[in-house]
Structures are given as C-alpha cells and as structure tokens.
Amino acid sequence: MLAQEKFFLYPASEKVTNPGYDKDAEPPYFERYKANPDSANGSAILICPGGGYSHLAAQHEGVDVARYYNKLGYETYVLHYRLNSPDQTGHRFPDQYRDVTTAMRIVKSKAKEWGIDPERIGVMGFSAGGHLASMCATMHLTAQKKAKDPLEQWSSRPAFAILIYPVIAMAGQPAHRGSREMLLGKNPDNQLVDSLSTYNRVTAHTPPTFMVYATDDGAVPPENGILFYQALRKVNVPASLHIYDHGGHGFGMAPKDPVLNTWPWLCAEWLDRMGYAPKRKR
Secondary structure, three states, rough: OOOOEEOOOHHHHHHHOOOOOOOOOOOOOEEEEEOOOOOOOEEEEEOOOOOOOOOOHHHHHHHHHHHHHHHHOOEEEEOOOOOOOOOOOOOOOHHHHHHHHHHHHHHHHHHHHHHHOOOOOOEEEHHHHHHHHHHHHHHHOOOOOOOHHHHHHHHOOOOOEEEEEEOOOOOOOOOOHHHHHHHHHOOOOHHHHHHOOHHOOOOOOOOOOEEEEOOOOOOOOOHHHHHHHHHHHHHOOOOOEEEOOOOOOOOOOOOOOOOOOHHHHHHHHHHHHHHHOOOOOO
C-alpha cells in the first residue's frame, strides 16, 4: 500500500487549530490514499469519519474504508475536521462545514495533478461524519470563476454521497442529541436546528445518494435515513437505502459480519451503475 500524504486545509497564517475532545491542537487536514495503479478509475471519495462531532473514529470509519476503495480504483481522502468538547471549548458550526467544503475544493483543484476527474469526486460519511457529508451534499458553495482565491473557483458540490448510519435530523425523535450539542451548542436556535436537519436541504441538485442503517441502531435510528430518502425521491434524485436487520451503531465495514459486510460491495456496485467506475466482475 502506498504511503499516505497529509494536506492541511488552511495556511499556517490563519492559525486554525482543533482543540476538540482530545485537546488536539493540530490544524484540520486530510490524508490522501492513492488508488491501486492497476485499477485506478479516475474517481475519488472524501471520507468523513464519525465520532459525535467530539472525536474521530479515524481507523475503522476512515483508514480501513479508504484502503478498501483504493483496491477498487478510487483515490480516497480521510478528513480530520474540527471538533467540539463537552465543555464547549472546541468548534461549532460552521467550522466543520467550512472544513468539508474546503477539503472538497482542494481535492478538485488538484484533480489534474492527481489524475482524477473533478466531476467524479464524491463524499462519504459515518454517523456525525455522515451528517457532515450530508451538509456537503445539500449545502453547495458555487464556483466563482473570477474569484481571487483559486479554491473559490471550484464548486463544493460532490458528484455522489455515501452516508453510513448518518445523523440527519437535528430535532425530534430520530435526532442524535449528542451530535447536535457538539455541533450547535447546548441551546441552539430552532431555525438553525431545522436548517441543519439536512433532509430539509434536499433539492434536485443534491447528488445521487447511497445510505446504510441497522434496524436496531439505538443511537441514530434509520428514520433519519428514511426522511432523507423520501426527500430525495420527491425531487427524483437517485437514491439507494439499505436497512439491515441488525448491526447497532458504529459497525464500520463490519469485517466479521457476513451480512453487514456486504454494504461496501453493494456501494461499489451502485457506483458502477451511477457511472463513476468501470464495471467489474464479482
């Protein structure tokens, strides 16, 4: 496996640090994992690990996933976005949103150098990272071709979204209140809560979306995904929703479960159907 490279999101002059749950003062960044040269297909995935917006499950919802899709020909990037802490001394919205959109724009700006197609770069997220990915998928920054900042010349819209047991609702029974508190604070404005319940943000311009949940998820129930799926259907955006009968929450790629561990391949097959990779034999 080729060694990863590390890319900080902001110039050192901005002094952006990340005093999250683990008091990590390192600025936000992403790690690049190169596609297997024998199967590289010109597509790429920006991965947002979960962790309730207070920490990152960077191995089983980040690195392991990145390397799996590398073997299938995808460039991958694991995002280490800014976090909050229980004492609310870390970061809240819009910092995390700025991180994911900046990372997407950086990847697009380097597409030619890295041998990928800027129109075939998707976003993937798990749990709270799934909520962050859903913001990236539904809250686009448009390209400003005459902008002085070269990154602003690129749209932040991903080509596709892969959301694995994502937080979607910020209010009501399906909401994951821990993620909401870490993202929005202890007493957020109701209008902001509704605005960042991302099923309310779906439009015909939202990219095709693949989602996975478990029926027995006690942290982020599948009703989150059902709301998002119904919103996608309403505007005729291609959507695939898979709800397994077991798995709980946070199973990642579930390497030891012969049922749950079908989702990464089902997702790869879906990406084939959407036209983001060559057809492969089983």
